[in-house]
Amino acid sequence: MATDRTRAAILNAAEQLYAERGFSDVTLRDIVAAANVNLAAVNYHFGSKDELIAELFVTRSIATNRERLKELKAAEDEGRGRAPIEAVLRSLVGPTLRGCLGPDRERATAARFMIRASIEAVPPIRKIRNREISHLRRFAAAMGRSLPDVAEVDIYWGLHFALAMAHQTIRDGERLDKLSGGLCDLDDVDAVIARVVTAATLALTARRTGAAGAKAQRA
Amino acid sequence: MATDRTRAAILNAAEQLYAERGFSDVTLRDIVAAANVNLAAVNYHFGSKDELIAELFVTRSIATNRERLKELKAAEDEGRGRAPIEAVLRSLVGPTLRGCLGPDRERATAARFMIRASIEAVPPIRKIRNREISHLRRFAAAMGRSLPDVAEVDIYWGLHFALAMAHQTIRDGERLDKLSGGLCDLDDVDAVIARVVTAATLALTARRTGAAGAKAQRA
DNA sequence: GATAGTTTCATACAACTGTTTGAATTGCAA
DNA sequence: TTGCAATTCAAACAGTTGTATGAAACTATC
Structure with a gap:
């Protein structure tokens, strides 16, 4: 619980890439590369790619x-x-x-x-x-x-x-x-x-x- | 040159599927299944998936x-x-x-x-x-x-x-x-x-x- | 009916996808 | 320091993707 830095980095990178190139053109590997985190971090912190997108959308929608x-x-x-x-x-x-x-x-x-x-x-x-x-x-x-x-x-x-x-x-x-x-x-x-x-x-x-x-x- | 039926079937199936579900959700295998043709037929008749899409778009655009x-x-x-x-x-x-x-x-x-x-x-x-x-x-x-x-x-x-x-x-x-x-x-x-x-x-x-x-x- | 050219087919390929694994590392409490 | 949980990591997984191959089936010409 000490560092949510990884979580935040993933959210930021994902949002930016999705905004630029759309959902279908952005892979998890693109995201983790932009966020400088390990590939498995997405599934560890969010469960799945879909849940990452959903969390992003809910937050911004609200x-x-x-x-x-x-x-x-x-x-x-x-x-x-x-x-x-x-x-x-x-x-x-x-x-x-x-x-x-x-x-x-x-x-x-x-x-x-x-x-x-x-x-x-x-x-x-x-x-x-x-x-x-x-x-x-x-x-x-x-x-x-x-x-x-x-x-x-x-x-x-x-x-x-x-x-x-x-x-x-x-x-x-x-x-x-x-x-x-x-x-x-x-x-x-x-x-x-x-x-x-x-x-x-x-x-x-x-x-x-x-x-x-x-x-x-x-x- | 006898039968362009395969070509036409691919074009029809592809257009319908793309119209319904969008480009990123439709695979070549979806298309050939709907058109009842062999998988390799797409590349044989159109060269590539992109060229199929392009031909479809140009035709309809005109x-x-x-x-x-x-x-x-x-x-x-x-x-x-x-x-x-x-x-x-x-x-x-x-x-x-x-x-x-x-x-x-x-x-x-x-x-x-x-x-x-x-x-x-x-x-x-x-x-x-x-x-x-x-x-x-x-x-x-x-x-x-x-x-x-x-x-x-x-x-x-x-x-x-x-x-x-x-x-x-x-x-x-x-x-x-x-x-x-x-x-x-x-x-x-x-x-x-x-x-x-x-x-x-x-x-x-x-x-x-x-x-x-x-x-x-x-x- | 043999031949050459076109079209179909099953199959394999290499690349890429999201996800999982288990070990290594880290941070913190006792 | 020791021990334990949380986190990171490299590696591999199974599945899907577009594409390529070479043999088989077909079609039309002679």
């Missing part, structure tokens, strides 16, 4: 959710229970976008690991991932409080689209950068968040009556 | 791009060179969404394979995938013709967001279904396409002056 909920609570407290929809959306996509695109390298690794986890959906993660649904439900509820006139189905679509835009921006930002010839600035994280939040807000509010949608059709 | 461009051309011809932005966006996201969510199982396999390819980005695909950029550039140009007042940077972001929403709907539609308790109907493909197109259109047109964005901020 941290991300806590950060989101903290921002959501702050926004709702400020508005005495009803936060502006933009604030709700920002608390949903902000932490991940800031984590992945921001300058803090340690946070970027953590955030990118979570993106990998949501993309590759390797077995040990798939089992745990259902909890995320209940987490997202709390945001759907908060969005419903912000927009009481919007139908429930539209709330879910808006939540889905917001996550889609944030997610894809992180995952395929490189393509957007190439496509636009560097015109789209991904380093200005706040501007990116604002774009995602604005786009999602428009999708949510325009659907309310259908009039805005029809207007857009004619434009 | 087909998808052709379908998109056909719809785009039809829309632009009808408007004498300037299609409504909704029509341009529909020609961009329509083929893939219809393919993945529609009832045609063969098309669904092809479309889901392409989604896998864009997600997992396995080495043999990564090399070819750069061509996609130039394909998307043609849509950015068409969008620019539809919305001459919108800044180029906003066009790229709108294109990016449209693909993001379509993409994520296919990839994680199951989560949306669970989250909404079945409220969000993914089987009504036209309705899904309309949602994506409308949301992207709003994001594109609202950014023009910034007023709509500000209005949305107050809502």
Whole structure:
């Protein structure tokens, strides 16, 4: 119990490698080489490769959710229970976008690991991932409080689209950068968040009556 | 040269398995078992596993791009060179969404394979995938013709967001279904396409002056 | 129907995977 | 220091992977 240094080294190396190259391309031998520990240490400390991944995912998942909920609570407290929809959306996509695109390298690794986890959906993660649904439900509820006139189905679509835009921006930002010839600035994280939040807000509010949608059709 | 049946059987089985379970989870032995051919047939007909994947990707990539461009051309011809932005966006996201969510199982396999390819980005695909950029550039140009007042940077972001929403709907539609308790109907493909197109259109047109964005901020 | 070229097949190969083993080493309490 | 548990280590394990081999089966041409 004296030194958990080995454990920590494995966790750090694994997270970084998984974030960079994905789960299927990283072997235990890659991890132990990066962590400078013995091969058997992984099984000794974690039991198996899957349990290592699961522990990594659970830890990061809890941290991300806590950060989101903290921002959501702050926004709702400020508005005495009803936060502006933009604030709700920002608390949903902000932490991940800031984590992945921001300058803090340690946070970027953590955030990118979570993106990998949501993309590759390797077995040990798939089992745990259902909890995320209940987490997202709390945001759907908060969005419903912000927009009481919007139908429930539209709330879910808006939540889905917001996550889609944030997610894809992180995952395929490189393509957007190439496509636009560097015109789209991904380093200005706040501007990116604002774009995602604005786009999602428009999708949510325009659907309310259908009039805005029809207007857009004619434009 | 008499029977290319083996070749075709391998291609079909491989595409289906890759679409269902992803690249890293499917082995050559899985493929040849599903295709009812000998293990060595893959290397005999394609040279290697990577070349099989590459051929599959190139074929499907060309087909998808052709379908998109056909719809785009039809829309632009009808408007004498300037299609409504909704029509341009529909020609961009329509083929893939219809393919993945529609009832045609063969098309669904092809479309889901392409989604896998864009997600997992396995080495043999990564090399070819750069061509996609130039394909998307043609849509950015068409969008620019539809919305001459919108800044180029906003066009790229709108294109990016449209693909993001379509993409994520296919990839994680199951989560949306669970989250909404079945409220969000993914089987009504036209309705899904309309949602994506409308949301992207709003994001594109609202950014023009910034007023709509500000209005949305107050809502 | 013999021959040459193509395609199939069972089998083996070398490399790599996650995991296990048992001995060596370490750290700490008595 | 002695003794005991926790940890590290090199080595090997069994299983799977993509690929290669050479013989067998087939097909078409003469």
